[in-house]
Amino acid sequence: MNGSVAPAAPGDPPLAPEMSVSSAPSPVTAPVTAGSGREPARAGNPYDALPDAVVVVDPSGRVLGLNVAAAKLLGADLGAPVGHPLQQIAPLVDETGRDWWAGEAFARATRSVQRVPERRLALGPHGPAVLLTARYLRDAGGLQEVVLLLRDTAARERLERSHADLISTVAHELRSPLTSVKGFTATMLAKWDRFGDDQKRQMLEWVNNDADRVTRLLAELLDVSRIDAGRLELHRQVVDLQKVTERAFAGRVAAGEPAERFALDVQGTLPEMWLDPDKIEQVVGNLVENALRHGAGTVRVTITADTDGARVDVDDEGDGVPDDIAVRIFSKFFRGKARRGGTGLGLYIVKGLVDAHNGTVAVERAPTGGARFRFWLPAGSPTYAS
Numbered sequence: 001m002n003g004s005v006a007p008a009a010p011g012d013p014p015l016a017p018e019m020s021v022s023s024a025p026s027p028v029t030a031p032v033t034a035g036s037g038r039e040p041a042r043a044g045n046p047y048d049a050l051p052d053a054v055v056v057v058d059p060s061g062r063v064l065g066l067n068v069a070a071a072k073l074l075g076a077d078l079g080a081p082v083g084h085p086l087q088q089i090a091p092l093v094d095e096t097g098r099d100w101w102a103g104e105a106f107a108r109a110t111r112s113v114q115r116v117p118e119r120r121l122a123l124g125p126h127g128p129a130v131l132l133t134a135r136y137l138r139d140a141g142g143l144q145e146v147v148l149l150l151r152d153t154a155a156r157e158r159l160e161r162s163h164a165d166l167i168s169t170v171a172h173e174l175r176s177p178l179t180s181v182k183g184f185t186a187t188m189l190a191k192w193d194r195f196g197d198d199q200k201r202q203m204l205e206w207v208n209n210d211a212d213r214v215t216r217l218l219a220e221l222l223d224v225s226r227i228d229a230g231r232l233e234l235h236r237q238v239v240d241l242q243k244v245t246e247r248a249f250a251g252r253v254a255a256g257e258p259a260e261r262f263a264l265d266v267q268g269t270l271p272e273m274w275l276d277p278d279k280i281e282q283v284v285g286n287l288v289e290n291a292l293r294h295g296a297g298t299v300r301v302t303i304t305a306d307t308d309g310a311r312v313d314v315d316d317e318g319d320g321v322p323d324d325i326a327v328r329i330f331s332k333f334f335r336g337k338a339r340r341g342g343t344g345l346g347l348y349i350v351k352g353l354v355d356a357h358n359g360t361v362a363v364e365r366a367p368t369g370g371a372r373f374r375f376w377l378p379a380g381s382p383t384y385a386s
Contacts (some may be wrong), residue, residue, distance in 0.1 A: 002108075053150040059108065059143045061086045061101050073130075073150060074123070090150070091124045092132065095382070108136065108143055120153070129153045163346075165333045166221075173217050177210035210219070220345045224332065225281075227352035234276040234356060236380075240311055241273060241280070242266050245301050248284045252292065262288075263298055268305030271379035280377075281351045284312070286346040287373045291316040295370050309378040315366035326363050 036309040047054040048173045053070035057063050063081045066089075073077045074090055081089040092100040100121055107113045115136035123130060137144045138172040184203045188195065193205075242264070249262040284301070291299040294315025303315040321329060328334050330351040350373075354361040359377040366372035 012208075017229065050149075055086070055090060057086050057146050057148065057177075059146070070150065073152065085165055086148075086304070090148075091127070092121045092130075093125060094119075094121055097125050104134075108146070111138065111142075114138075118165065129158060151229045162332060170217070174214060177213045180210045181207050185248060196262050205290060218350060223349050223352070224345055227349065231357045232312045233252065234279065234353065236274045236276055239273050239275040239277045239280055239314060241270060241284075244277070244281050244284050245303065245312075247281065251285070257292065261292075263300040265300065265302045267302065270303065270305045270310050272381060273310060274380035275357055275375060275377060279356070283350050283353050283375065284314075285343055286350050287314040287375075288344055290373070291371070292316075294318060297368070297370070298366075309376060311374060311376045313366075315368060315375045316370040317366075317368045318370040320365045321363050321371045329363055347373075 014178035031246060047056075047065075048069075049066060051069060053073040054067045055063060057073075059348055062356050063084055063086055066074070066076070066078065066081060068078065071075075072264055074081070076089060086092075086101055087099060094103070102114070107116070114136055116132070116136075118133045121132050122128065127224045131153055133149045135147045135149075184207050188200065188203055192200075221230075222354070249259075249264070252260045262367055279341055284341025288299060291314055295318035300313075300315045302315070304311045304313070326331070330347050332348045334347070337346040351361050354375045354377070357377050359375055361373070361375040364372050364374065
């Protein structure tokens with residue numbers, strides 16, 4: 001690393017190992033000092049288009065360049081770190097506090113090693129955690145550059161919490177009905193002759209209800225899985241929203257709710273709605289159940305026709321949804337402060353199903369003071385008729 005080197009010709013490696021840090025870097029890793037007036041030149045740097053932080057260093061561990069995301073993550077100016085040791089700019093240490101760059105010396109010297117699998121490190125002994133992967137760029141002359149990709153752990157931690165919430169929810173929701181089913185079946189098997197027909201029927205009805213509860217939970221989990229993976233399939237046909245709502249009300253009345261607690265109002269002549277009937281019944285059913293569980297008074301569904309589709313408002317007469325909760329209410333596993341039962345998946349599924357139909361859904365305050373969940377669905381016709 002002594003002396004200057006003539007500029008590389010087109011097609012040459014970006015930096016040979018013997019080049020000094022002050023040599024002209026390659027176009028990909030060329031640093032630009034913020035505020036220098038040369039920021040537009042970075043449009044040709046593909047690393048700047050990446051959402052993750054990228055730091056490029058030479059074989060000795062000195063920084064050759066970094067992208068915008070890296071400058072933000074490390075709290076550095078785009079050009080200032082160039083030429084400094086990586087340990088000063090990003091003091092990467094493992095869980096035992098050992099310097100990561102020093103520990104990778106053997107891998108850098110081993111020609112067959114091309115990359116570093118993702119691992120969790122920290123920016124200093126007491127710094128924030130990051131996820132690191134690295135690529136060793138080699139040619140016939142040996143190691144040329146090391147490209148480090150650093151990723152904030154916040155997204156991964158959210159995913160891990162989501163998985164933990166899923167396991168907790170499934171365990172909690174399955175425990176109660178399965179315990180009930182086990183208890184009733186064990187009792188009937190042990191004392192079958194001691195029970196009358198009415199007692200047997202009542203216990204079997206409880207077992208059936210608990211089995212339905214488990215089935216609904218599993219169906220919700222499958223829906224969430226398909227929504228998250230973008231694999232939700234729609235089987236469209238003409239759907240009458242008024243009849244869908246009437247069936248949702250009838251189901252709740254059959255489950256024991258008083259019929260006078262429900263009201264339906266249809267305004268205007270509804271256009272032809274080409275929807276997935278099962279999915280739309282699930283949307284209406286989830287919103288009605290949500291109004292019963294978290295609201296109060298009459299549950300009123302208003303279906304309003306417009307030129308492009310139909311709007312459905314589900315109102316209750318409860319306390320409404322506070323603004324701080326409204327922004328998160330369609331999130332997965334969100335159950336609010338009251339936590340009045342449920343898995344916290346119903347409204348998340350509602351949003352996923354409405355989005356799949358190219359519709360919109362929102363929550364606001366109803367004229368009665370309670371919550372209003374409003375979703376809009378576009379009118380349509382079968383593909384072969386368009």
